[in-house]
Amino acid sequence: MSITLTEKAASHVTGYIARRGKGIGLRLGVRTTGCSGMAYKLEFADQANPDDLEFESHGVKVLVDPKSLPYIDGTELDYAREGLNEGFKFRNPNVKDECGCGESFNV
Amino acid sequence: MALLQIAEPGMSSAPHQHRLAVGIDLGTTNSLVASVRSGTAVCLTDAQGRALLPSVVRYHSSGAVDVGDLAQQSQAEDSRNTIVSVKRFMGRGVSDVAHIENAPYDFVDAPGMLQIRTCAGVRSPVEVSAEILRVLRARAEASLGGPLVGAVVTVPAYFDEAQRQATKEAARLAGLEVLRLLNEPTAAAIAYGLDHAVEGVYAVFDLGGGTFDISILRLTQGVFEVLATNGDAALGGDDFDHRVFCWLLEQCGLHQLGPRDTRLLLTKAREAKEALTLHASARVTAQLDNGEVIEATLTSEIFTDITRTLVQKTLAPTRKALRDAALQVSDVKGVVMVGGSTRMPQIQQAVGAFFGCEPLNNLDPDKVVALGAAMQADVLAGNKAAGDDWLLLDVIPLSLGIETMGELVERIVPRNSTLPVARAQEFTTFKDGQTAMRFHVVQGERERVGDCRSLAHFELRGIPPMVAGAARIRVMFQVDADGLLSVTAREISTGVEAAVSVKPAFGLADEDISRMLRDSFEHAKEDMHLRALNEARVDAQRLIEAVHSALEADHELLESEERAAIDCRIEELQSAMKSEDHRAVKTATDALNRVTDTFAARRMDRQVAQVLKGRRVNELDF
Numbered sequence: 086m087s088i089t090l091t092e093k094a095a096s097h098v099t100g101y102i103a104r105r106g107k108g109i110g111l112r113l114g115v116r117t118t119g120c121s122g123m124a125y126k127l128e129f130a131d132q133a134n135p136d137d138l139e140f141e142s143h144g145v146k147v148l149v150d151p152k153s154l155p156y157i158d159g160t161e162l163d164y165a166r167e168g169l170n171e172g173f174k175f176r177n178p179n180v181k182d183e184c185g186c187g188e189s190f191n192v
Numbered sequence: 193m194a195l196l197q198i199a200e201p202g203m204s205s206a207p208h209q210h211r212l213a214v215g216i217d218l219g220t221t222n223s224l225v226a227s228v229r230s231g232t233a234v235c236l237t238d239a240q241g242r243a244l245l246p247s248v249v250r251y252h253s254s255g256a257v258d259v260g261d262l263a264q265q266s267q268a269e270d271s272r273n274t275i276v277s278v279k280r281f282m283g284r285g286v287s288d289v290a291h292i293e294n295a296p297y298d299f300v301d302a303p304g305m306l307q308i309r310t311c312a313g314v315r316s317p318v319e320v321s322a323e324i325l326r327v328l329r330a331r332a333e334a335s336l337g338g339p340l341v342g343a344v345v346t347v348p349a350y351f352d353e354a355q356r357q358a359t360k361e362a363a364r365l366a367g368l369e370v371l372r373l374l375n376e377p378t379a380a381a382i383a384y385g386l387d388h389a390v391e392g393v394y395a396v397f398d399l400g401g402g403t404f405d406i407s408i409l410r411l412t413q414g415v416f417e418v419l420a421t422n423g424d425a426a427l428g429g430d431d432f433d434h435r436v437f438c439w440l441l442e443q444c445g446l447h448q449l450g451p452r453d454t455r456l457l458l459t460k461a462r463e464a465k466e467a468l469t470l471h472a473s474a475r476v477t478a479q480l481d482n483g484e485v486i487e488a489t490l491t492s493e494i495f496t497d498i499t500r501t502l503v504q505k506t507l508a509p510t511r512k513a514l515r516d517a518a519l520q521v522s523d524v525k526g527v528v529m530v531g532g533s534t535r536m537p538q539i540q541q542a543v544g545a546f547f548g549c550e551p552l553n554n555l556d557p558d559k560v561v562a563l564g565a566a567m568q569a570d571v572l573a574g575n576k577a578a579g580d581d582w583l584l585l586d587v588i589p590l591s592l593g594i595e596t597m598g599e600l601v602e603r604i605v606p607r608n609s610t611l612p613v614a615r616a617q618e619f620t621t622f623k624d625g626q627t628a629m630r631f632h633v634v635q636g637e638r639e640r641v642g643d644c645r646s647l648a649h650f651e652l653r654g655i656p657p658m659v660a661g662a663a664r665i666r667v668m669f670q671v672d673a674d675g676l677l678s679v680t681a682r683e684i685s686t687g688v689e690a691a692v693s694v695k696p697a698f699g700l701a702d703e704d705i706s707r708m709l710r711d712s713f714e715h716a717k718e719d720m721h722l723r724a725l726n727e728a729r730v731d732a733q734r735l736i737e738a739v740h741s742a743l744e745a746d747h748e749l750l751e752s753e754e755r756a757a758i759d760c761r762i763e764e765l766q767s768a769m770k771s772e773d774h775r776a777v778k779t780a781t782d783a784l785n786r787v788t789d790t791f792a793a794r795r796m797d798r799q800v801a802q803v804l805k806g807r808r809v810n811e812l813d814f
Contacts, residue, residue: 097230101198105231111198126204127196129231165195169239169335172195172229 086158088113088140088147094164094173095143107131110146113162114153123156123190125175155179195337198230203575212336213371213573215344215379215565216328218321218359220279221401223247224559225328226566227336228575233383233563236335243559245331249323250274251312259327271296273310277402278324281306281317282362283354290426305358318362325366342369344569346561349375349407349421352590352635353647353677353694360676371572377407378416379564380530384552386411392525393419393517397543397551399506399533402428406510408517408524420516422509427502429465429533435498436461436490440476444486453480464490469535496538503542510546516607527551532558588613592669592677595632595641597622597733598726604669607637616668618684622734624741625657629665633679633692639719640726652681652690660734721774728777729769735781736762739788742795749794761787 090098090111102108114126130148133139138154140147149157161176180190214227214236222244226235235243242261250263251273258266267274275297280289286301298309307316325345332340345368347359356373363370377396381387386394391411398405405423409416437458441447449457460478467474473491480486514521527543529551534540543551555563570576593603596619605615621629629652636644655663664684671677680691739762747755761784768780 098198101230101232112201116204124204125196126199128199128201128204131201167195169236169331170195170337171335172197172337174195 086138086154088142088149088157088159089161090142090145090147091161091163092143094162095145097164097173098145102129105129109133110148111162112148113157113160114150115156125157125190126153127173200231200576211573211575212332212338212340213342213344213566213569213575214328214332214336214340215346215374215562215567215569216325216363216368217346217376217379217559217562217565218279218324218362219247219400219561220277220403221247222558223324223328224562225332226559226562227332228566228570229336233566233570235559235562236332238331245324245327247278247324248274248276249278249320251310251315253311255312257312257323259323272298273312275308275310275315275320278317278320281308282321283352283356283358284317305354318358318365321359321362322365325363325368329366329368340368341573342371342569344372344374344379344565344572345370346374346376346379346565348403348405349377349418350405350423350590352645356676357694371569374565374568375407375418376530376561377405377409377421377528378418379561379568380528381409381411381416381564382567383555383560383564384528386526386528387416390525393519393523394526394528395510395513395524395547396528396530397506397510397534398423398530399539400428400531401533402426402430404428404506404509406506406513408513408519410517419519420513422513422516424505424509427505429462429531431502432465432499432533432536433458433462435502436465436495439490439494439498440486440488443488446480446486450481456480465495465536468492468495469537492537499538503538506539507542507546521547524549528560529553529557530560588671590635590645591637592633592635592647592671593644594619594667594679595634598730599641600639600723600726601634601636601641601644604667605671609671614668614670616666619665619667620661621655621658621663621665622660623737624659626660626663627655627657628653629655629681631667631679631681631690631692633677633694638715639723643715643719647677648679648692648694650679650681650690650692652683652688654686654688655683656686660737725772725774725777728774728781732765732769732777732781732784735784736765739784742788742791746791746795746798749798750791754791757787758784758791 098111108129108131110130112126112128112130115123116126133148134150136151137148138151140149156179157175157177159178163174163176165171165174177190182190212227214225217224224235224243224245226233237243238245245260246264248260248263248267250258250266250270252258263274267276283305285304286292286299286306289306292299300307300309300314302316305316305318307314308320329340343363345359345363347356351359359373360370377398380396380398381394389411394409394411396407396409403423403425404427405421407421408419410419440457440461456478460476464474464476468490473489476488476490478486524547526549527547529540529543534553534557540551540553588605588607588609591603591607592605593601596602602617604617605613631650631652632641632646633648634641634644635647638644652665655665666682666684668680668682669677677694678691680689682689739758743758750758761780765780765784768776771777
């Protein structure tokens, strides 16, 4: 069981949390919504819940609720730039198909 | 796959339900767009990594439009069709813009707002601004990866109704939903996170290329309130460049310069000024058109010396703003620096010394307004969790009022009232049987209508005929959070109503806000005299009208010499009214009043007699 961040993603997250002024890490998860079934959740974490699973990657704490983990286990979070746009990218080995835009997916 | 941003806890958006919102600083010289990404406000750049978009638009006869750097480069070769500093023309008529004759455009003085004839057709400043906004919108949508739900657009705190309305229209034309217009100083304060800071009073010192604005804000429980604004519409970094330019001429013994040399030396002057931000001295070398090479060294000391009066000029409006807010320097907790010219150490020092504290300057002063607007847009688009929310209050830069008899202004919403605001006042009719009333909505600090800015006219009809002074007409002024005004007039007994939602008479007689404010101080005394005179004249006119209608009804009550005396006093009063002496008008009014006393008493007796005729005392209800 693991969730990892690329070094690039981790440095961006560290910077964002520092500028935000609060937060213990990142929360990753999934929600059952969207055109293909599932959608990613990517949020700042201000506190850990009792059931949360914790991972650490390049100094960034990642919290995942146990229900979400099977859908994203093994995911590597990357930071990428495409044209003028930039942001985080989930490299999720569990995905079977995703909608055209990639915002929601199926396992 | 899509690129994601980090959301606030519990605020992840559903797929395809982005709440992408931006803040836009639509500036006179440069414009910027910013957005909050993963919790941090950033300015969005173009493909070359440039954040600043020069606010320059060039029209081609083919219909093509260039915006930004490309347009700026062609400024010299096609100046008639290359529009710069369009912000100065927003919501303005030709007669409103100072030094308009220096602008190389073919102006069309359309009713309301001026227009510019270009090779692609006649364009209004709203359309030109919309071109700039369109480019920023396209940049934002490419950067954020989706359509925008809306934008917060910043405007100077002193922008009047017409200018705000024009800015909103430009955004609409560019396909942007305006979440809110935000005053520039308020945006800057937000960028520094002062909304989460200690409660208290903050100053925003904004010295741009050509304008200076000072604003005093008060923060209470996370809420901003603009207490006062002031400034100088003709003071900015360009003036500092000009001082250096003049110094160069003197040093090098130059006199007459061609336009090319002038431009060259102005550029060299600006570069030298900018170099002094980080260095103690700057070397200037330039080769003139005639081949002559000039050299000079500008030191920090010389620069401080030659620009001292300019630095001092920023402090006078600063003092005035504090006085308007009824505050002392010691009440100010912090000072925010905005505008590229605040990079000058001389300005930093002067401001620090004036307020007795280190100014806040760690954000890029060119970007700080756009960043704050982006943070506000993020909140308004619903990306912040409940409780993180905050509300902003702004103020009216100039008083709003209506014209009353005697061409005087009755102020209804005073300057520096916080927005949104609703104020009502009752007025009455001037003549017997008057059934309609015309309202003239004005903005300004002067006592006479002609010295204020005209915003709108409207009429209330269907007032039931009554004697003068009996009708009650309630006039309500409402200004919404964006600073847009609506006025309603309602006759209380019948409920008939008329309204105008400014429908701004785009740009009428005035120059700029700071000038209007200055005038109101300088002319305070003569304005006071003028008000006294016009009020006396209105009183006199009302008395003459009343005497005339009494004479018409009951002239048989007067002996011929009594009648002659009254006529004589009326004539005297009429000639006194032509004088400039309000005391003479008042004395003549009193004289007419006295001479008609007996007449009035007889009329009263006659009316009482008519009422009593044929009735017994016990029938009367006293």
